[in-house]
Amino acid sequence: MPDLEKLVDDITAKKQTVNPSYRLFLTSMPASYFPVSILQNGIKLTTEPPRGLKANLKRSLQDISNEFLDSAAKPEIYHKLVMGLCYFHAIIQERKKFGPLGWNIKYEFNDSDLDTSKTVIKMLLGENDTVPWDAMLYVSGNINYGGRVTDDWDRRCLMTILRKFICNEVLDDHYVFCENNTYRIPEKNVIEEYIKYVESLPMTDDPAVFGMHENANITFQQRESDSILETILSIQPREGGGSSEKTPDQIVLELVKSIQDDLPPLLNKEESNKELWQINPEKNLIPSLSTVLLQELERFNILLSTMGRTLQGLAQAIEGIKWQ
Incomplete structure (x- = not known):
């Protein structure tokens, strides 16, 4: 495995001399000793037998x-x-x-x-x-x-x-x-x-x-x-009791709160220019551009709502609070 890791590192370091069409495919069973650097530098595909x-x-x-x-x-x-x-x-x-x-x-x-x-x-x-x-x-x-x-x-x-x-x-x-x-x-x-x-x-x-x-x-x-508890424990930070460094959970929580503060409020159609929604008397329809704008407004509001809800859920999960 060390030789494989060195080989992949050499290929990565010499991108200029490697044929642009070159691709390296590796297959492996789950192995704890598989080099992490190779996993980080590659595209990973997994296949698992169905459960149940x-x-x-x-x-x-x-x-x-x-x-x-x-x-x-x-x-x-x-x-x-x-x-x-x-x-x-x-x-x-x-x-x-x-x-x-x-x-x-x-x-x-x-x-x-x-x-x-x-x-x-x-x-x-x-x-x-x-x-x-x-x-x-x-x-x-x-x-x-x-x-x-x-x-x-x-x-x-x-x-x-x-x-x-x-x-x-x-x-x-x-x-x-x-x-x-x-x-x-x-x-x-x-x-x-x-x-x-x-x-x-x-x-x-x-x-x-x-x-x-x-x-x-x-x-x-x-x-x-x-198995679940072992997995949870394995991803916890391993540091001394006197360390002042932030844990990964604290870093993620700060990032979540920062994004929440930056999220704009939902867009309100009533606050927009009234002329956009005026009906054309000849066709008895609003302008096609306004229709597209309304659809985009609705989709953007769905995106904002989803982001707000998932960020709140993530914060509550980190803090150990049940997500309502």
């Missing part, structure tokens, strides 16, 4: 079309199996949030696992007269997804979950994945109905759909709370 069962399902379904599903040898069956796979993919992703209760080891399942399983199941359906349940379970569970799993108990858990979604019962329109009847496969085999159904799912996931007891949510919420 609902968001995961939407992400999985957005790249699937009816044409793709209907092209299978047994389209009605394939529709159900793909939706079941999307459920399975979302559930094993979300189990990570429960820590050791979800998986003994944290695994990085990704979209390629889902895509490969969809392709293999489609191929197996085309090559067999009957539905090859055992083959689909083995390839999807032990090879595609199971290839990432190194713990025997995790593999056993993964296969148990998969059997709930790749099974003969999933073809039944009344089959549900959870005791509360919330999670199921829609009866109509069209992708639009699947997406519409996913939109109706609750934002908060029921632990039962992950095969968890309600108490598992306590562990998850504790981990989330600890």
Whole structure:
């Protein structure tokens, strides 16, 4: 990393001799030791897996079309199996949030696992007269997804979950994945109905759909709370008790108050030149320029109101006051 940082610094310092079309692209997993100077000098793009069962399902379904599903040898069956796979993919992703209760080891399942399983199941359906349940379970569970799993108990858990979604019962329109009847496969085999159904799912996931007891949510919420508090503490200034320097919060608060003092009052149409709003007797309309001016006046007032409201909210947040 020090060599990379030095290389980027050299490129930045020698802008005159570097080809104007030159671009340096770097990819990295989150790493605390990644050079800060490179992050500060570059344009940063991040991609994160969606959080929550609902968001995961939407992400999985957005790249699937009816044409793709209907092209299978047994389209009605394939529709159900793909939706079941999307459920399975979302559930094993979300189990990570429960820590050791979800998986003994944290695994990085990704979209390629889902895509490969969809392709293999489609191929197996085309090559067999009957539905090859055992083959689909083995390839999807032990090879595609199971290839990432190194713990025997995790593999056993993964296969148990998969059997709930790749099974003969999933073809039944009344089959549900959870005791509360919330999670199921829609009866109509069209992708639009699947997406519409996913939109109706609750934002908060029921632990039962992950095969968890309600108490598992306590562990998850504790981990989330600890993470938030650690993040807040990490951005606090680290200085001695006798330091007279202003903290970042004090600097921001002063800047907020300065901007608030400089904000002009809302513009009042009644205080403007009356001639601007006189109606043309021939057209029975006000001048077009006045119409544009009125629109700009309204938009500027919206901007001033938004700035005033957000500045007040920021000041109250810094002072620890609830934003009304």
